[in-house]
Amino acid sequence: MKITAMALLCLLALLLQTTVFSALPLRGSYPDLVTVLVVNLGILNGSYEGAGLGFVAGLLADLLVGRFIGINGVALGLVGFISGAAAKRLYRDNYVVPFFFTIVGTWVGRVLVLLGMALFGETVQWNLHLVRYIGLSGLYSALITVLIYRRFVKLNERIIYWDELVRRTG
């Protein structure tokens, strides 16, 4: 139940990112909704779940729009894991934690992907990517996080509730 819901959420984020938000650029950069999803679920549900979801979401992104299959999976898996681990001792109910985690998560994820691409022989224009796209993209994603965080928390609680219910009733 939970896995299905999360997979659907990943697909929805990917769909929105490749359609709706591709029409809403902010100074040439686009938000990373998949990272928003992974970071926030990592914060709320812990590092293992964050890592698992990150890996699956990244892999889906690779399969749907990527070229190096697995590279986003690894990067987002790490981002989800770090988010869960770092948020363990933090107060998660205000907006500051998800806001900064999304910024840093987006930056880390993108840099990891670029590093991986460079490692596998792809030429990467670091200046352009880092300054223009990644920097603003992190901020844009964080703004979206602030807008949806509360609803996201409630949605997560509902999924856990239904998951528990289904598990108990068998």
Add this chain to the structure above:
Amino acid sequence: MQQLWRWRKLWIVVAVVLLVALIYNTSQPRERLSFVERGLRDLMSPLQFGLTRITQAVGGVFDALRDIRSLRQRNAHLESRVVELQTEVYRLSELQRENAFLREALEFKNSTTHELLAAEVIGRNPMDWLSTVTINKGANHGVKKGMAVVAGNGVVGIVEEVTRFTSTVLLAIDPRSAIGGMVLESGDPVLVEGDADNPGFFILTPLDRDTVVNPGDVILTSGLSRLFPKRVPIGEVVGVEPANYNLSFVATVKPFVDFTHLTYVFVVLQDDIM
């Protein structure tokens, strides 16, 4: 399960190796996508298509809303431009009219020996449009009561009142006006007065029993009164009727000057007018 857990380090190593192999494998140029990629992309394409269409439609609405503001600004700008250009058109047509008058005036001035003072019509008698006009030249410019006023194409009238800066001209077509004229064709003397029954026209009465006037004849000033220069055109005979009393006939004369659109005139300056 416990056994799996025991060997987890090994599994992690295997997974990492497999993943690296996968990334490496897909980083190389591929002839075609894997069936998983193709399947997922094909599966998602209708959803992406639909969402993109919706996004475009919504974006189109927002674009239109955004455009409204700039279109309004542009419209206001263009409207003000229209007013500017319309004003320019009026100014140019006014200049064209003035130019035509000045050309006529130049010809007229060259053809007469009298000293002429150019003046502009600045007012009309609101009670009787075809009775008097006010011009922008007065005593300070040398205008005196009784001076003749002409336009490039004919007789206009006589100065009736003079102030320092303006003069009132009694138009020749007013019934109070009388000008000594002559028939161009025969040279016979006639009297030309404003026609009370037919506003805008002259009525002509012969001063000689033998005078013959036919429609189409041109009437000029005779110069006998000394007010008007000699041979200034007055009008053209348009009708001849038998008259009462002793006189043989009366004729209707259509003026050459368009009195309804009078804008520029000349005052004939003469020293012998008191």
